[in-house]
Amino acid sequence: MAQGEQGRTGSDGKRAPGRPRSEESRQAILSSTLKLLKQAGFPQLSIEAIAADADVSKATVYRWWPTKAALVADAFSASADQELRFPNTGSVHQDMSLQMRQLIRVFRSQRGKVVAALLGGGQSDPELIAAFRDRFLWPRRRQAYQTLQRGIDRGELPAGLDMDLTLDSLYGPIYMRFLIRHGELNEDFADALCGLVLRGVELSHSSQSAS
Amino acid sequence: MAQGEQGRTGSDGKRAPGRPRSEESRQAILSSTLKLLKQAGFPQLSIEAIAADADVSKATVYRWWPTKAALVADAFSASADQELRFPNTGSVHQDMSLQMRQLIRVFRSQRGKVVAALLGGGQSDPELIAAFRDRFLWPRRRQAYQTLQRGIDRGELPAGLDMDLTLDSLYGPIYMRFLIRHGELNEDFADALCGLVLRGVELSHSSQSAS
Amino acid sequence: MAQGEQGRTGSDGKRAPGRPRSEESRQAILSSTLKLLKQAGFPQLSIEAIAADADVSKATVYRWWPTKAALVADAFSASADQELRFPNTGSVHQDMSLQMRQLIRVFRSQRGKVVAALLGGGQSDPELIAAFRDRFLWPRRRQAYQTLQRGIDRGELPAGLDMDLTLDSLYGPIYMRFLIRHGELNEDFADALCGLVLRGVELSHSSQSAS
Amino acid sequence: MAQGEQGRTGSDGKRAPGRPRSEESRQAILSSTLKLLKQAGFPQLSIEAIAADADVSKATVYRWWPTKAALVADAFSASADQELRFPNTGSVHQDMSLQMRQLIRVFRSQRGKVVAALLGGGQSDPELIAAFRDRFLWPRRRQAYQTLQRGIDRGELPAGLDMDLTLDSLYGPIYMRFLIRHGELNEDFADALCGLVLRGVELSHSSQSAS
DNA sequence: ACTTAACCGAGACGGTACGTCGTGTCTTGCC
DNA sequence: GGCAAGACACGACGTACCGTCTCGGTTAAGT
Numbered sequence: 001m002a003q004g005e006q007g008r009t010g011s012d013g014k015r016a017p018g019r020p021r022s023e024e025s026r027q028a029i030l031s032s033t034l035k036l037l038k039q040a041g042f043p044q045l046s047i048e049a050i051a052a053d054a055d056v057s058k059a060t061v062y063r064w065w066p067t068k069a070a071l072v073a074d075a076f077s078a079s080a081d082q083e084l085r086f087p088n089t090g091s092v093h094q095d096m097s098l099q100m101r102q103l104i105r106v107f108r109s110q111r112g113k114v115v116a117a118l119l120g121g122g123q124s125d126p127e128l129i130a131a132f133r134d135r136f137l138w139p140r141r142r143q144a145y146q147t148l149q150r151g152i153d154r155g156e157l158p159a160g161l162d163m164d165l166t167l168d169s170l171y172g173p174i175y176m177r178f179l180i181r182h183g184e185l186n187e188d189f190a191d192a193l194c195g196l197v198l199r200g201v202e203l204s205h206s207s208q209s210a211s
Numbered sequence: 212m213a214q215g216e217q218g219r220t221g222s223d224g225k226r227a228p229g230r231p232r233s234e235e236s237r238q239a240i241l242s243s244t245l246k247l248l249k250q251a252g253f254p255q256l257s258i259e260a261i262a263a264d265a266d267v268s269k270a271t272v273y274r275w276w277p278t279k280a281a282l283v284a285d286a287f288s289a290s291a292d293q294e295l296r297f298p299n300t301g302s303v304h305q306d307m308s309l310q311m312r313q314l315i316r317v318f319r320s321q322r323g324k325v326v327a328a329l330l331g332g333g334q335s336d337p338e339l340i341a342a343f344r345d346r347f348l349w350p351r352r353r354q355a356y357q358t359l360q361r362g363i364d365r366g367e368l369p370a371g372l373d374m375d376l377t378l379d380s381l382y383g384p385i386y387m388r389f390l391i392r393h394g395e396l397n398e399d400f401a402d403a404l405c406g407l408v409l410r411g412v413e414l415s416h417s418s419q420s421a422s
Numbered sequence: 423m424a425q426g427e428q429g430r431t432g433s434d435g436k437r438a439p440g441r442p443r444s445e446e447s448r449q450a451i452l453s454s455t456l457k458l459l460k461q462a463g464f465p466q467l468s469i470e471a472i473a474a475d476a477d478v479s480k481a482t483v484y485r486w487w488p489t490k491a492a493l494v495a496d497a498f499s500a501s502a503d504q505e506l507r508f509p510n511t512g513s514v515h516q517d518m519s520l521q522m523r524q525l526i527r528v529f530r531s532q533r534g535k536v537v538a539a540l541l542g543g544g545q546s547d548p549e550l551i552a553a554f555r556d557r558f559l560w561p562r563r564r565q566a567y568q569t570l571q572r573g574i575d576r577g578e579l580p581a582g583l584d585m586d587l588t589l590d591s592l593y594g595p596i597y598m599r600f601l602i603r604h605g606e607l608n609e610d611f612a613d614a615l616c617g618l619v620l621r622g623v624e625l626s627h628s629s630q631s632a633s
Numbered sequence: 634m635a636q637g638e639q640g641r642t643g644s645d646g647k648r649a650p651g652r653p654r655s656e657e658s659r660q661a662i663l664s665s666t667l668k669l670l671k672q673a674g675f676p677q678l679s680i681e682a683i684a685a686d687a688d689v690s691k692a693t694v695y696r697w698w699p700t701k702a703a704l705v706a707d708a709f710s711a712s713a714d715q716e717l718r719f720p721n722t723g724s725v726h727q728d729m730s731l732q733m734r735q736l737i738r739v740f741r742s743q744r745g746k747v748v749a750a751l752l753g754g755g756q757s758d759p760e761l762i763a764a765f766r767d768r769f770l771w772p773r774r775r776q777a778y779q780t781l782q783r784g785i786d787r788g789e790l791p792a793g794l795d796m797d798l799t800l801d802s803l804y805g806p807i808y809m810r811f812l813i814r815h816g817e818l819n820e821d822f823a824d825a826l827c828g829l830v831l832r833g834v835e836l837s838h839s840s841q842s843a844s
Numbered sequence: 845a846c847t848t849a850a851c852c853g854a855g856a857c858g859g860t861a862c863g864t865c866g867t868g869t870c871t872t873g874c875c
Numbered sequence: 876g877g878c879a880a881g882a883c884a885c886g887a888c889g890t891a892c893c894g895t896c897t898c899g900g901t902t903a904a905g906t
Contacts, residue, residue, distance in 0.1 A: 018881030019871045025883080041335020043254045048861055057884045062863065116334040119390060123331025124252020133393050141393075164394055165384075165403050173376075173383030179330060179390065182344050183375055192376050200411030229850030230902045236852080259892055268853045273894065440855030441897045447857080463757020465676045470887055479858045484889065538756040541812060545753025546674020555815050586816055587806075587825050595798075595805030601752060601812065604766050605797055614798050622833030652875070652877040681866055690879045695868065 021064075028054035029061055033075035038113045042072065042121035069121060073131030076114055086143040092151030093198055096170060099144075100190035103171070107178045107185065119179060141167060157201060169197045232275075239265035240272055244286040249324045253283065253332035253339075280332065284342030287325055297354040303362030304409055307381060310355075311401035314382070318389045318396065330390060352378060368412060380408045443486075450476035451483055455497035460535045464494065464543035491543060495553030498540055501533070508565040514573030515620055518592060521566075522612035525593070529600045529607065541601060563589060579623060591619045654697075661687035662694055666708035671746045675705065675754035675761075702754065706764030709747055719776040725784030726831055729803060732777075733823035736804070740811045740818065752812060774800060790834060802830045 032053040036045055047068060051058045065071035084106065086099050106112060115136075122129030144167050151157040173193055177185040243265035247256055258279060262269045276282040295317065298309050317323060326347075333340030355378050362368040384404055388396040454476040458467055469490060473480045487493035506528065508521050528534060537558075544551030566589050573579040595615055599607040665687040669678055680701060684691045698704040717739065719732050739745060748769075755762030777800050784790040806826055810818040 015873075016881085017873070017879065019883075021882065043332075043335055046861060047863085055884095057886095058863080059865085059885085060883065063882075120331045120334025121254075123327040123390065124254055129390075129392060133391060137391060137393055162403065165400075165407060168384040168387055168394065169380060169404065169407055171383075172385070172387035173379040175390070176379055176383035176386045179334065179340075179386070180344060180348065181340060182348055183379065189376075192373065193380065196376060196380055196408065196411040198411075200407040200409075203410045203413075228848070228904060230852080231904095232851070233902095257892060258894085266853095268855085269894085270854090270896090271852060274851085437899070438855085439853065439899065441857075443856065465754075465757055468887060469889085473858095477858090479860095480889080481859085481891090482857065485856075542753045542756025543676075545749040545812065546676055551812075551814060555813060559813065559815055584825065587822075587829060590806040590809055590816065591802060591826065591829055593805075594807070594809035595801040597812070598801055598805035598808045601756065601762075601808070602766060602770065603762060604770055605801065611798075614795065615802065618798060618802055618833040619829065620833075622829040622831075654877070658878080679866060680868085688879095690881085691868085692870090692880090693878060696877080 022060075025054070025056050025060055026064070029056055029064075029071070030075040030078050033071055034079060034114060037072065037075070037117050038110050042068075042117040045072070045117075047071075067125075067127070069125045069128040069131070072114075072118065072121065073128060073135070076118055077131065077135035079111070079114075084140055086140075086147050088147070088150070090154075092147065092154075092156045093194055095147045095150075096144075096198070097190055097194040099147075100170065100174065100194060101187040104174060104185060104187050104190055107174070112178070116179065119175075157198075161201060166197065166201055169200075170194065233271075236265070236267050236271055237275070240267055240275075240282070241286040241289050244282055245290060245325060248283065248286070248328050249321050253279075253328040256283070256328075258282075278338070280336045280339040280342070283329065283332070284339060284346070287329055288342065288346035290322070290325075295351055297351075297358050299358070299361070301365075303358065303365075303367045304405055306358045306361075307355075307409070308401055308405040310358075311381065311385065311405060312398040315385060315396060315398050315401055318385070323389070327390065330386075368409075372412060377408065377412055380411075381405065444482075447476070447478050447482055448486070451478055451486075451493070452497040452500050455493055456501055456536060459494065459497070459539050460532050464490075464539040467494070467539075469493075489547075489549070491547045491550040491553070494540065494543065495550055495557065498536055499553065499557035501536075506562055508562075508569050510569075510572070512576075514569065514576075514578050515616055517569045517572075518566075518620070519612055519616040521569075522592065522596065522616060523609040526596060526607060526609050526612055529596070534600070538601065541597075579620075583623065588619065588623055591622075592616065655693075658687070658689050658693055659697070662689055662697075662704070663708040663711050666704055667712060667747060670705065670708070670750050671743050675701075675750040678705070678750070680704075700758075700760065702758045702761040702764070705751065705754070706761060706768065709751055710764065710768035712744070712747075717773055719773075719780050721780070721783070723787075725780060725787075725789045726827055728780045728783075729777075729831070730823055730827040732780075733803065733807065733827060734820040737807060737818060737820050737823055740807070745811070749812065752808075790831075794834065799830065799834055802833075803827065 029050060032050050033045070036049055036053060045068065047058060047061050050071070051061050054061075061071065065074065084099065084102050087095050089095055089098070107115065115132075118128060118132045118136075122132055145163055148157060148161065148163050148166065152159055152161060170193060174185065174189070177183050177189070240261060243261050244256070247260055247264060256279065258269060258272055261282070262272050265272075272282065276285065295310065295313050298306050300306055300309070318326065326343075329339060329343045329347075333343055356374055359368060359372065359374050359377065363370055363372060381404060385396065385400070388394050388400070451472060454472050455467070458471055458475060467490065469480060469483050472493070473483050476483075483493065487496065506521065506524050509517050511517055511520070529537065537554075540550060540554045540558075544554055567585055570579060570583065570585050570588065574581055574583060592615060596607065596611070599605050599611070662683060665683050666678070669682055669686060678701065680691060680694050683704070684694050687694075694704065698707065717732065717735050720728050722728055722731070740748065748765075751761060751765045751769075755765055778796055781790060781794065781796050781799065785792055785794060803826060807818065807822070810816050810822070
């Protein structure tokens with residue numbers, strides 16, 4: 001993982017010797033990274049430009065982040081903390097649909113450019129796509145598992161449900177339209193998708209119980 | 212579109228004067244492009260390296276392709292001609308499942324690297340993602356429409372079917388797992404996916420017919 | 423020696439393939455090098471600044487000169503061609519004195535800064551001091567040998583004269599005052615020096631002939 | 634002059650408050666400076682490397698020496714105390730020749746590298762060449778004046794002798810060969826040189842007395 | 845056979861960004 | 876207050892590709 005998160009502080013409370021890292025610089029770098037990433041794609045993004053925009057020396061960037069990818073991953077995750085929580089309305093369909101609409105909203109916003117940069121750059125940089133998975137996908141998916149589990153507990157979904165298949169079926173089409181841009185990606189798409197997939201899941205339920 | 216396809220020949224049969232374009236060079240360039248693309252990602256690919264590998268001068272590359280994207284798009288589509296045709300078994304489920312398994316096989320092969328490069332690079336280059344849509348996605352999707360239509364005609368699928376929603380639901384999860392690499396992408400995934408989605412579609416059929 | 427002198431032309435008349443080297447750039451680089459060298463010392467001179475001043479890319483400088491030293495050596499020798507020829511007055515004392523006065527004049531001029539840079543830089547770069555010897559010292563010393571020989575032929579100097587000892591005795595003090603700056607270096611110094619050393623040389627003559 | 638010589642102690646005996654300067658550090662820095670200077674030239678010498686080698690922080694170096702030149706000058710003079718005293722044999726020729734042989738021996742030793750660094754670096758740094766003059770050249774030249782004066786007093790040398798001209802004639806050729814390296818610099822050179830120059834000086838004596 | 849014109853290789857060119865290194869300054873906590 | 880540790884802004888380093896250019900030489904179609 002990137003070095004950008006923490007200073008040299010050990011696990012104990014002791015401070016490392018020497019001048020402490022400038023938190024101001026760290027923030028400025030991450031913020032400039034996001035800003036420039038929204039203006040152009042990942043390959044066009046240059047450390048030179050980030051340093052200039054953040055009013056920081058190149059060496060300071062390189063001191064803390066080994067690669068452009070690590071920096072972008074940090075910048076992304078530093079800005080992706082509180083968004084996109086799952087609601088709990090008492091209905092799986094409702095919970096999923098609301099969260100998917102939120103995701104589409106994010107993808108259509110300026111932040112969508114950052115996600116696209118991350119996923120695009122990640123195709124040639126395993127570290128980058130791993131950062132997306134670890135800091136964006138998995139945290140949300142863990143919440144999604146709970147949402148689905150509530151549905152199972154309430155009897156809305158079959159007990160033997162393949163959660164990953166279900167979630168990929170729900171989110172895959174969104175990611176596909178987002179990345180390939182072959183069709184409109186609006187919030188209604190979330191509803192249609194949710195309807196289609198959950199119907200399929202529930203049917204497997206009833207057919208299972210029928211058998 | 213890229214200049215790589217045609218020479219200076221006008222619409223009439225007349226040849227332009229002067230030395231004709233070297234077909235050998237063209238092939239060597241496209242082939243080297245694919246070769247190097249499989250070794251590294253799109254951003255790492257350099258025209259310099261392609262020219263050197265193809266034993267061709269840089270100027271020859273630039274003469275025929277305006278950008279790296281155009282060259283990669285050409286190289287990709289020149290190699291994507293006969294793959295991934297849709298079967299016609301008499302069953303939608305069977306037809307789709309077989310084709311999806313084929314797609315997964317391609318994604319897992321060396322050619323998958325090229326697709327990933329195209330989709331990855333395309334996130335910062337509209338021309339590149341457009342090339343993917345026009346030369347890969349749409350030709351296959353047109354066949355998929357026919358496959359689905361046959362299903363409708365046979366009564367396997369409901370008449371008012373949203374084909375794009377259906378196809379994105381079938382393929383989206385494959386693309387998602389391919390690009391994000393958060394879960395195994397093997398051929399069995401095609402079956403499970405096909406089962407889930409078509410069940411959802413058929414259910415909408417029966418519930419519609421029930422109403 | 424530095425690559426800066428000639429293009430890729432072989433010894434035969436044939437031109438090398440490819441775009442020929444820009445003579446304009448070469449001149450601009452050498453000229454800027456001298457200009458900047460007069461403004462500051464050798465260590466302060468930067469390739470970056472030379473390229474900027476010559477309106478040339480850094481790569482062009484590095485393509486033709488492997489090190490700053492090679493470039494400076496070339497620039498120096500390109501500008502040191504016609505100066506400081508030895509006169510032929512019929513008197514060794516007169517010939518040497520006139521040439522030494524010329525040398526002192528050069529050392530006191532702007533060009534003196536370049537010589538100082540070369541000799542200073544040469545203390546940590548064998549290539550640089552070698553350039554000074556090969557392109558400045560030896561060509562002049564060869565003329566000096568002839569001047570002394572004329573003196574021997576005329577009987578002004580002893581036949582068994584150690585020319586290198588004599589010439590180092592004449593020029594060494596000039597270089598010493600030039601480099602250490604511990605005493606005034608004006609043109610009269612040449613006369614005094616010439617008087618002292620040639621007297622010593624002639625005395626060895628008469629004492630030899632006396633013996 | 635460099636700050637390396639004195640602490641904060643005023644002219645009175647009172648000590649300044651706070652931790653006193655570490656004499657150990659000072660010695661280590663000067664010693665490392667000389668050591669590294671012998672390994673590479675003055676431009677290659679870096680404060681960074683000195684601090685690392687002396688196991689001292691960079692700030693400690695900068696606290697006591699304003700520039701690299703000042704540090705090198707200090708290091709040089711700290712190591713040049715007892716060398717190269719002039720003998721007193723009763724013969725000017727003998728005294729000078731012996732001392733010149735000593736100088737050549739120093740120039741050919743490891744310490745010669747330091748002198749070359751000082752003289753080389755001094756061509757772009759007045760402070761450095763001044764340090765060489767003040768701490769090396771003048772102290773020895775003052776002794777040389779006395780040696781020559783003894784020669785005058787004994788009648789070996791003419792009374793109206795231009796001492797600086799004489800000494801530059803004796804030492805200039807040594808410095809020239811040392812710095813330009815165009816000819817062998819061995820101890821025999823001292824004898825030949827001494828012979829030539831003193832002969833010239835004495836001749837001026839006899840011719841003066843003759844006139 | 846000769847001209848003509850576009851092609852092709854080679855490779856120099858002005859640029860831009862790279863990632864590294866040393867500078868001299870600073871901020872901290874310990875001694 | 877000295878000192879180590881080490882972060883910082885700065886500036887130059889030498890390299891790699893970019894996309895453009897300028898050459899000599901090649902290859903056919905049209906005379």
